[in-house]
Amino acid sequence: MSFLANPFLPARWFKLPERLEDGDAAPAQNALANLMDPFGVGRAAIDYWRDGVERSILYWDVMRERGNQYLEHMEQTKPNVLGFKTEVLVDGRTLARPTNYELLRVLPPEGVHIDPAKRPFVVVDPRAGHGPGIGGFKPDSEIGVALKAGHPCYFIGFLPYPEPGQTVEDVVEAEVEFLRHVIARHPDITEKPMVVGNCQAGWQLMMAAALEPDVFGPILIAGAPLSYWAGERGKAPMRYTAGMAGGSWSTALTSDLGNGWFDGAWLVQNFERLNPANTYWKKQYHLYANVDTETTRYLEFERWWGGHVVLGGDEIQYIVDNLFVGNRLSTAQLVTQDGRRIDLRNLRSPVVVFCSRGDDITPPPQALGWIRDLYEGEEDIVANEQTIIYCLHDTTGHLGIFVSGSVSRKEHSEFTANMDYIDVMPPGLYETTISRASEREDAELIERDYLLEFSPRDFDELDKDVQHRPEDDRRFATVARISEINLGFYRLYMQPWVRAMVTPESARLMRRMHPIRLGYRLMSDRNPLTVLLPTMAQMVRDNRHEVTEDNPFRTLETLVSDQIVSNLNGFRDLRDGATETAFLALYGQPLLQAAVGLYGDAHVHRRRPGAExxxxxxxxxxxxxxxxxxxxxxxxxxxxxxxxxxxxxxxxxxxxxxxxxxxxxxxxxxxxxxxxxxxxxxxxxxxxxxxxxxxxxxxxxxxxxxxxxxxxxxxxxxxxxxxxxxxxxxxxxxxxxxxxxxxxxARQKPKAISKASSASVNSDTAQAGAKRAAPAKRTGTKPRPKR
Structure with a gap:
């Protein structure tokens, strides 16, 4: 029987008599097993138990490796998860307005040829709680696709801690300076760089392009929220967060407790709470169930997911007040410190918006709603000489938009291959669709595996994805007013006391004790309870007994896991539904709206700037x-x-x-x-x-x-x-x-030529010229030329 080889039980306990260890031992064992367990249930249970014990040991050893990886990553001066070698070109700390950002040149891998005549390609990574590198995480990534196409590639990343006094406007100016440096490195290329902004970096790039449009080529924003009040009811739970927390005062409190720094782990925790089934069970169970094959992939992703960074208190407060709560970017209400209005209508580069219906962090209404906020219709887009293209994926999640290899090989490859075409497309609103070349009748005319098509769209078609509700605007405007009131009360009555109590040491301890960070530390070699895990895991690997998929107990395990996921999803739906109902009821109250001066206001300070x-x-x-x-x-x-x-x-x-x-x-x-x-x-x-x-x-x-x-x-x-x-x-x-x-x-009529003397030739030519110069009579027939 298979359980006789169990590495955790002494072999002498199951040693057979000498007569059964001869050539006919196996038939004797099978006969005994069939007699004791005629249906094989016992043997299946023992096999499953042994496999479960081995998987558990391997799983916890992977958790130990994850913790060690986290500590090693966080102790680096410039941690990132880029899968390509780079060199630093410009350090943002040396600029006139210092920031923790830096411009890197991506060195092409061996065997990849870069065409110096091609347009530069710049990827900007999001700084929303995680460290840099997700845009070049693996070969099939945004950077990998551009390198394969022969483009010089650059990467704008950042360091874990901001510079003292750093602001969002400083970061925007730094990115503009980086792009100017890229342009200066390619003086023979007339096209401006194509720039890709993922998630948070997308709206940051749009701000920069609105202020300095001349340094940008085509802009691709992937999973980037720009219209924060927008959202489909039942599918956008994050937009209610500020209202249920009473505004942005909690952001200020968290920054004050961090001694002026905001721990990005809090943002990551908000993302994880969106999908409790994946966070608390599905992701971990997938590793446990496939621990023999999933270890490398899991650790690679966790290296980025656990690489938390810190934001400045002023930065995160600006973001929450002006974007998440105030929604001032998509309505051209943001003004810089030197008095410049940030109006996205100033963009002169084509903008490609890539989003997904499966994204619960940046759903399509938040990615596309800014178009409706700014323009009255597609004619208004044309009048502003703007080209806006959007692409909707059906299923991929937020991270899949810029992490998934299948998305990179399809959508991002097509965007990169067609960037020159996008750059000369006439102004207007377009939607892209991607079809497989092999499934088309004209496949011989298509150079790659897919064909990217652009279809003109109007605002009626756009509204099917944006689903704008004017009554919701008044609710979110009420949240913005209440947020300002609560923030004022906090700054007046609580902030001085909080700042007086906080020290650099207490702020550092609070970051170390964050539940997410603490989970990594506890399962690492720094915990003495994990000292036996490496030895036990190696023993399992040397004598692994993996159960087959047809084992009934393994099937039962899968069913139980699916039930747990279903229950957690049900809890999520119940929670989100209750939150939405409470939000709509509370902030839809006419009395509350009137108390903050918004009841009866037709515009609720969201007036479309295009109507001026x-x-x-x-x-x-x-x-x-x-x-x-x-x-x-x-x-x-x-x-x-x-x-x-x-x-x-x-x-x-x-x-x-x-x-x-x-x-x-x-x-x-x-x-x-x-x-x-x-x-x-x-x-x-x-x-x-x-x-x-x-x-x-x-x-x-x-x-x-x-x-x-x-x-x-x-x-x-x-x-x-x-x-x-x-x-x-x-x-x-x-x-x-x-x-x-x-x-x-437009063709010229043949000149009249005579065979008479030169005098008559000149005379005839003059007469013919006079006839051509005189207006023709409307006789219904055209005068025939002389021959």
Whole structure:
């Protein structure tokens, strides 16, 4: 029987008689086992018990390794979990306004070739309780994808502790300075760097881009909350936290208890409470159930998840008051210390918003609601010359957006591959969809495994994901007012006493005794009770007896685990539902709203900035200016306008159309620089958008003076451009025929030539010129030229 080899019981206890240890010993053992346990239940139970004991020892040894890893990681001066080698280029502590951020150059792994002519790629990691490195955590990551594509890569990380007096605005200015340094390192590249901001880094980058738009190329924000009041009822529990805590006074209290520092472990604890089933059971059980194969992956992730950092008290208070509670970023209400308004409408770079319906930390309404907060409609986006693209994943969680290898190989690979296309896309609101190339009929025209398509969207379609409720705005505005009142009371009556009692030693002890931090320390080699674990774990590994999946007790274990998860999920749903109900009832009270001066207020200080009269005048002036430009320009404007008009006939666009645009730019390279080409694309799109009839009617005038041979070359060029990725759609082909007719109207008529003497030739030529100069009579037929 298998239990005879149990390493925890002496072998002599189960030693068989000598006659059973000969060649026929096995049949004798099986016969005895079948006689004593005819259904095999006992043997299955003993096998499962032995496997359970071994897994338990291995599990606790992994916990010990996790604790040792945590202590080693936290004792480093510059801890991070990047999976790539780097070198420091700029230390933020040396800037005029010092910060704990730094700019790193990512060194390409062996065998990876970097193309110096390609656009730089910059990843900014979130500082929301954890340390840096998640954006380059493993080969299949945001950085890994960009390196494989040949882009020079840079990483903006941070140190565990902030600089004295550091503010959010200091960090924003540091990131701008880092990008200027990246641009200076690539003077021959005209495109600005593509910048990726994960989670908290996303809204921070948007602030920087609103203040200094000229240093940013395309911006990808992954799982980044920008509209904090938004959310679908029943699926956004974190947005009620401030209201149920009475505002941001608790943040100030926690910072004061930390002697001016806010421990990021508190933020991590808030994240973990969102999903108690995963935090308290599922994650740990998955390791226990698969301890033979999951150890490495688990420890790699825990190295980042347990790498807690510290934020400055002023920083976290600014974030909570202005963003989480005040929601001032998406409504252009933030003003810097030197008087500059942070208005996201100032962005001139395309913005890609990547979010997921499975994300309970940054649900789609919070990732996309800022678009609705700022703009009245898609026409307003176009008028501001902005390109906004959003991509909705169906299932992945918050961390999966920038950690999952499958997401990196699919979504992030496509975003990276199409960044040049995104950079020249006309202004507007688009949604992306990704399809597998092998499942399409036109697979031979697609260069990679997936195809990224862009479909125009309007605000009615956007509202299906944002689900805006005006009555909820008044509730959250009430929370903001009460938060200001409670914070004022705390600062007046409690803060002086708290600060007087706190010392650096007590603050350090409080951080060390945080439940999350303490859990790592207790299960490490510094705890003498773990001294036997390494020896016992090695014994198990040397003589492992893993139970098979068909063991009935292993199946029962899985069923029990699923039931525990179901119960914890039920508790979460009950808790979140009760919290939401209490929040809506409490802050929906007219008496409470009136007490803070909000009852009956139609705007509740969330007035959309796009509705301001001066902004309307700006849009009207811009539209009039573009209408006047419809008849200005030459052949480059005519060609680009023709391309946009023909390609605009399709309901969606993708990278194959970018091939056409790129081919067009190659044809115009001798006349138009890359920056000028981008300006042409956007300007001609606006002209067609504002008045398509006038844009087409003035097209022949743009070609005036071009010879017939030049016009033939232009038409041949357009034909090659449109054929770059297959045949045009039926609508596109019809539009191309219309363009050909407009080009023919610009053709020069053949000059009149006579075979008489030179005098008569001159006379006839003069008469012909006079006839062409005179207005033609409307006789219903066109005058035929002389032959």
């Amino acid at each position: 009269p001066e902004h309307r005048r700006f849009i009207a002036h811009r539209q009039q200016s573009l209408r006047e430009k419809a008849s200005q320009g030459g052949a480059p404007e005519a060609i680009v306008r023709s391309i946009i008009y023909v390609l605009g006939g399709a309901p969606a666009t993708d990278e194959r159309n970018f091939k056409r645009l790129r081919a067009s730019r190659a044809k115009l390279d001798s006349q138009v620089s890359l920056c000028e080409f981008k300006r042409l694309v956007r300007e001609q799109f606006f002209i067609l958008k504002l008045d398509r009839d006038k844009a087409l009617a003035t097209l022949p005038g743009l070609l005036e003076g071009e010879s017939n041979e030049a016009l033939d070359r232009h038409l041949q060029q357009l034909t090659q451009v449109f054929a770059a990725s297959g045949a045009l759609s039926e609508n596109g082909a019809e539009r191309f025929e219309q363009i050909k007719m407009l080009f023919d109207q």
